[in-house]
Structures are given as structure tokens and as C-alpha cells.
Amino acid sequence: MHKRYGGTVAIERDIPEATVSRLPLYRRSLVELASKGESTVSSARLAELAGVNAAKVRKDLSHLGSYGVRGVGYDVEYLLRQVGEALGLDVDAPVVIVGMGNLGQALARYGGFESRGFPITAFIDSDPEKIGTEFDGIRVDHLDDLPRLVQERGLSVGIIATPAWAAQRVADRMVEAGIRSILNFAPTIISVPPEIPLRKVDLATELQILSYYQQRGSVEDGRSA
Amino acid sequence: MHKRYGGTVAIERDIPEATVSRLPLYRRSLVELASKGESTVSSARLAELAGVNAAKVRKDLSHLGSYGVRGVGYDVEYLLRQVGEALGLDVDAPVVIVGMGNLGQALARYGGFESRGFPITAFIDSDPEKIGTEFDGIRVDHLDDLPRLVQERGLSVGIIATPAWAAQRVADRMVEAGIRSILNFAPTIISVPPEIPLRKVDLATELQILSYYQQRGSVEDGRSA
DNA sequence: GATTGTGAATTGGTTCACAGCG
DNA sequence: CGCTGTGAACCAATTCACAATC
16 A cells, blocks of 8 residues: 555655654654563554554554554564654754753753754854853854854754744744754744744743643643643 | 623633644734734734634634624734633642753743743752752752642642653652642653643654654644744 | 454544625 | 634544454
8 A cells, every 4th residue: 555666765755744743652652662672562552652542553553554463563673663764763863952041951951862863963052151162062152153063063953942032033044054944942933934844842832721721620631641 | 602601701611622722822922912012903913923824813713702803803902811811821820840950940940931820839859969959049849748839839730850750650749739730841651630631742752753844845844833 | 363454434623715794 | 895703615633443364
């Protein structure tokens, strides 16, 4: 059912958005299973670990053209490779953080990125006090240095951790400099050319959503887990 | 069309999940408009500010039973109050942060919570070195103190900023202690009773999703903005 | 016997398009 | 005339349920 091109990598077209957003979840569960030495896993078990239901797991995995074995389940290692490949994680994507305030610094020190293929490789700030200082052995540079840094270090992901008023400008400079995807933590809407994937994380927004469900006798929250 | 009870506050039932998750966005845009002194706004303009389309804005607002004026638009101040009320923001929801590592500290110092009705009012950590120290004038306490803190300070929201392995345990203790909704930053699935609204923010997951769309000639990302 | 893969049914969300109304 | 509110049409995602198959 799923086309493979030439017998090689086979990057599948059009995985539904909802599925894409769950793949990292499955990946995390598979890593855990692998580290425990489990060699196969059923959709039911994987669903439990990922906090979704089994039908969803099977449908999602079917979009990868994936290989389960009826009556047995999925091969953990194989599936892990498939998922990683679908997400494009076979190659590292070096990250630059712009805005070394509280949040930027916390993100810089947060271990979870390096280990998952997103080495943090450059820092940018506009405060002359900060420029030239080092963080984790990496120099903090000026926004004007970004094009050079993208070149030299192959930066591909930009994280915006600036105040809201600076975010659009930073995004524009990132795009100009050749950054290829952007994660925005500033609490404001920014716009970028359609070929640049953009996601946002807004902390206050999350609390407000919780507030809604708390206020009413919430039964479920959708974005479960 | 929309029922009001007794002529008072009128908390509407069953606003669709997708709408709820956009209300904070509208709210932010409305605050901005209000601060610029704009007194009315059309769905088209609000859509532009919030990064969605006008039909969606109108449909979303219609779920609040809201009052636009045909030919004119919405009253900014009035709508702002309506949205705030729908989200349950009329009353402050004091927050406890558990886990005062990098992320916890950054969240503690992040200004955006207090100003939006989520005063950070307690800190918990398990490191004896940290317990007893102060942060922003607030003492860092032990997890065992949580029930008392919930009582004394009326804590209602819990933020989990611990390592993954501690997260479920912390969630259980929060629920026991009477915390009413939870925001989880630990990269793991946790489960809580269905009456406790739960959301998660997973930073590495966001990067992996970006990775997918970057790898292919992404045109759009869905979670736009 | 167990568990996948998937069509069919269902639910939820978005967009269209226009009647209704200030 | 302009802009809202909303049915109707459309599209995406979820869930069901079962035949396929190891």
C-alpha cells in the first residue's frame, strides 16, 4: 500500500498532522522499551505507554508503512528506526537560542535537546553586557553575527526566547540568515514564509486553558497526558 | 440562543476544545487593542492579530454567546471581560512549582504568570541544599509540606518541572494535597484522576515535530502562528 | 489465539456563503 | 452598506469492528 522509491529510504508523503504530533511520543516510549530490553511491543502496550488508545497507535503507525506482525506486535528496534527516520532525526539539527534571559538560559541548560539530536550550538543576545560572555563554553553573540553562525555551524533550528516586542524582528533575521525552522516562546504571533515550519509554546496560554477546565467540572482535557 | 442562569454570570456549557485553546489568543489580542485605545474590533482584524481566519473567530466567539454588532464589530472591553470570564480568569489561581532545577527557576522568574492571574506562590524541591533557601522572597519547601501550603495559600495549579522519573509521584502527591489542575513539563506521560485537568508541554517533542516539517518541503504546520 | 491493518461509521472542527440586522 | 451569526458543506481525525494472517 505504501510506495517505496527505488528500494531506499522511503520517506513517506503526507503523514497526517495529528499523527506527526504523536510520533515523538511513540518514540519516547520505544526508547524506554528498548532500554529495558523488550524486543517486541503490541499496539495495546505502546498505547498505554504513550497515553493514547490502541486503535490510534495502529492507524498512526500504518501511515509510516510500518511493519507489525499479526499475532505478535511490532519490533521495537525496527519501529524506533522507522519513526526516527519519518521524523527526520537521522541527522542532527543544530539549534541557536536567541534571547538569553531567564528562559533562554534555562533552555540552554536543559539537557533534553542534545541527547535527542538537537545540539545547542549558538547563543544570541542584544545586551552588550552579555555579548562575549560564555555559556556552556559557547560564546554569546550579536544578532548581526547570525548569518555567519548559520554558515559556520550549520544551524538549522532557531529558538526565540525574547520579549514579545522583539520576536517578529528576530524571526525575520533568522529567516534571512537561513534558519530553517523556528520554535517561538515569545507570547506573540509571528509570521514567517510558508516554507519555514513554525511552532509556538506559550506558557501563560497553557495555564489559561487549564483554568477553563478547572472552573467547570472538567472531565477531560483532550490534549490528554 | 445561549442560556443565562438567573440573569447573572452565565458560564456557558461545553465550549469546544479547539475554541477553548484559542480563547487565550484572542484575549491577548484584545488586551493589546485595549491598550492602544481601540474600542471596537471586527472579526477580520481580530483574526489577523490572533493569526487565524475571520470565520473561525466569529464561530468561536459565538460559543461565548457573545455580542457583536452587525455592521460594526465587537466592543473590545466587553469582549475582553466575556473571554476572561469564560476562561475563569476573574479569580486568581495561585501556582506551586515543584522542581527548582533550571526550568523551575526560569519559570519562577518568568514574569508572564503573575500578570495574568497566576501568582507563583510556593516552591517545592527535594534537594536538602535548596530547601529553606528563598526565591523571590518565597521559601523553597519539601514535598511533604504541600498539603499545608495548599491550605494556607489556596494553591490551585501545580507545575511539574522535575525529571521524568519523579513526575508521576509528584502528580500523585499534588492530587492528594488538593491541587486542582496540573501543567507537566517533565518528558513523560503521567496519569491523574479525570476531574483534574492536565496539560503537558514537551520541549523536545516540539523540536521533533519541527524536524518532520523541515525535512519535507513543509508548506504548513497546522499549529500555525 | 493473538494482534495487526484498514474500510466504514462517527465525531469534531473548519470553511463557505449568505441571510439578518444595525 | 458592512459585518456578524450560523446553517450547510466539507474535511480531518477518531473510533469501531472485523477480516487477514502470523
